[in-house]
Amino acid sequence: MLLLLLLLFKGLPCHGASTVSPLLLGFHHPAAEEPLSYHFIQISSFANHSWAYTQASGWLGEMETEAWDSVSGTIRFLKPWSQGNFSKEELKNLEALLELYLHSFTTEVQVFASQFQFEYPFELQVLFGCQMRAGKPSESFLNGAYQGSDFLSFQGNSWKPSPGAGSRAQNVCRVLNHYRVIKEIVQRLLSDTCPRLLASRLDAGKSELEQQVKPEAWVSKGPSPGPGHLMLVCHVSGFHPKPVWVMWMRGEQEQPGTQRGDVLPNADGTWWKLHLADIDLFDCNSYLGHVGCS
């Protein structure tokens, strides 16, 4: 998608006479070529041997699709299509499995903390998910991190320590690999449940996921970067999907010395971004006039 917007920025306190030449910025949405992925993330903080807190949520790409409610022990689906075409019964079973897992995870980690040489306070993260490429399931993954560093992963049908995670991770994997039933459940979740849920969600949520919303763009004056300079801020907001390209142009050339902000989420599921340009007022004749987005 290529858009052309024209913005008019008036009131630049330019030195000298002004000749009008365009200042352009542009954005476009490349087609979604990236693989589509689902991931479930669990973050567990252990303060001491009696206190732990877990947050867990599921994401389709950059969109949160469910959150774990630890008080009621239920999955809160955040989109009308989050359940894909899973039956009520299958969802109930998944919820029960998740509750059992999260409860046992905390308990077992506390029990094994000293044997595993986990030192309080510590944080464990688990990332579980799968991808689709060109309409076909491509890869599934389950990775664990200790204190923010890669610790272990599930490969094929067993737990493997991450390179560089040391004897502590080897020790944990050795213990985990004794639990055959857990490995079978993990394998099934990775090879069957996750790809099925992802595929049926992509179907059920098609209209929302593929929806394209054009951004609004406007320009304002930012904080002064110093004498003789002016900061211009281009606001681009309300667009979907996320990939966007924004730049300040001076004539045909990209304006150097600009700052790119991150693409950040709006509450309604769209995205916004700021893009700043530092303009030398003694050299700004060529910027005056139209500000455009293409």
Ligand SMILES: *[C@@H]1O[C@H](CO)[C@@H](O)[C@H](O)[C@H]1NC(C)=O
């Ligand atoms: C464990 O950590 C929690 C949360 O930081 C704290 O409130 C509690 O007093 C601690 N308990 C012990 C036994 O240290």
Ligand SMILES: *[C@@H]1O[C@H](CO)[C@@H](O)[C@H](O)[C@H]1NC(C)=O
């Ligand atoms: C659920 O959806 C998937 C993908 O859209 C499809 O392949 C499968 O046949 C559906 N299953 C049922 C039971 O409808």
